[in-house]
Amino acid sequence: MTDLADFTARLTALTDGRASAPRIKDGVMTLALDVGGLSPQQRDGLTAAIREGGLTVPDVTDVRIAMTAERKPTEERKPLRILAVASGKGGVGKSTLSANLAVALHRLGIKVGLVDADIYGPSQAKLMGSEDQKPVARDKKLVPVTGPIGIPMLSMAHLVEPGKALAWRGPMVGNALTQLIDAEWGDAELLVVDMPPGTGDIQLTMVQKHKPAGAVIVSTPQDLALIDATRAVSLFAQAGVPMVGLVENMAGYACPHCGEISDPFGQGGAESAAGDLSMPFLGRIPLAIDIRRQSDAGDPPAAGEGIHADAFRAIAQKVADWLKAAA
Numbered sequence: 213m214t215d216l217a218d219f220t221a222r223l224t225a226l227t228d229g230r231a232s233a234p235r236i237k238d239g240v241m242t243l244a245l246d247v248g249g250l251s252p253q254q255r256d257g258l259t260a261a262i263r264e265g266g267l268t269v270p271d272v273t274d275v276r277i278a279m280t281a282e283r284k285p286t287e288e289r290k291p292l293r294i295l296a297v298a299s300g301k302g303g304v305g306k307s308t309l310s311a312n313l314a315v316a317l318h319r320l321g322i323k324v325g326l327v328d329a330d331i332y333g334p335s336q337a338k339l340m341g342s343e344d345q346k347p348v349a350r351d352k353k354l355v356p357v358t359g360p361i362g363i364p365m366l367s368m369a370h371l372v373e374p375g376k377a378l379a380w381r382g383p384m385v386g387n388a389l390t391q392l393i394d395a396e397w398g399d400a401e402l403l404v405v406d407m408p409p410g411t412g413d414i415q416l417t418m419v420q421k422h423k424p425a426g427a428v429i430v431s432t433p434q435d436l437a438l439i440d441a442t443r444a445v446s447l448f449a450q451a452g453v454p455m456v457g458l459v460e461n462m463a464g465y466a467c468p469h470c471g472e473i474s475d476p477f478g479q480g481g482a483e484s485a486a487g488d489l490s491m492p493f494l495g496r497i498p499l500a501i502d503i504r505r506q507s508d509a510g511d512p513p514a515a516g517e518g519i520h521a522d523a524f525r526a527i528a529q530k531v532a533d534w535l536k537a538a539a
């Protein structure tokens with residue numbers, strides 16, 4: 213056994229001063245680790261050594277490390293741009309798309325962060341398998357948590373107990389969103405922001421205060437969802453936020469046995485709606501049981517291989533091309 217003071221001294225030597233002072237509460241040790249400039253192997257080696265050491269401190273049963281990358285001087289840093297992922301109505305798969313788009317963009321080499329702006333119904337912590345992590349604050353800024361895939365992220369689910377934010381109104385909600393967006397995002401160059409459905413306070417704060425570089429709209433093939441999508445489009449258009457394009461989710465049902473795709477709601481509706489709205493069509497994701505299962509298990513399909521990963525990658529590539537051209 214090592215006491216906390218010994219461990220802290222060893223930690224400073226081990227990490228070359230990259231770690232914050234560890235704190236212990238209810239048996240959980242938390243600390244922030246600056247992993248800027250480290251290779252994935254160095255990072256993994258360091259976090260494993262910290263965990264191992266932390267668990268030797270009396271009463272510590274868990275060690276949580278929030279990884280961050282120290283800010284580089286402004287001139288070296290790419291400006292942090294925001295990509296809003298929105299839909300007119302709930303349940304169309306906006307959170308699923310946001311998580312998988314972030315993962316696919318990360319795999320394309322873009323330094324992404326992920327913000328769950330759905331203050332009332334946060335779901336990204338579950339989708340990204342980071343529910344057990346808690347962000348720490350440094351210099352009055354939140355330090356995002358890093359889920360198993362290595363994407364820094366923040367969600368209200370990391371900050372308040374489920375259901376606690378339900379009574380919040382306008383300014384509190386706007387402040388909560390601003391805390392998430394203005395967090396210590398290290399060397400991230402793009403924040404994928406999962407917007408809540410509809411066109412309320414959060415959406416207004418988002419477009420007016422945080423000025424997204426672009427917006428991706430998600431819709432299902434049903435007419436009603438498309439009409440709602442049109443409403444979401446006008447919110448961004450009125451605020452001068454450019455449209456990256458429209459994604460059709462739950463487009464056709466992928467049979468889990470033979471893979472054949474059937475189209476209970478018809479085909480091509482979202483693509484022609486995108487045409488009517490003069491915005492690019494970015495692609496379609498089928499309604500597939502694997503997507504739901506993996507999402508529920510915190511294992512985004514875009515992190516693996518196969519047809520679903522390919523579909524998310526193709527959409528991410530179009531988004532990456534758009535961002536490059538708009539830079």
Ligand SMILES: Nc1ncnc2c1ncn2[C@@H]1O[C@H](COP(=O)(O)OP(=O)(O)OP(=O)(O)O)[C@@H](O)[C@H]1O
Pocket residue numbers: 299301302303304305306307308309330333335408409461462463497498499500501503504505507508
């Ligand atoms: N392509 C898909 N195939 C199968 N299930 C899907 C697909 N997309 C989303 N789902 C499932 O549909 C449900 C709603 O998805 P999700 O939470 O992403 O929607 P949302 O638009 O973000 O909803 P909310 O507005 O409530 O935040 C989830 O259970 C999710 O796993």
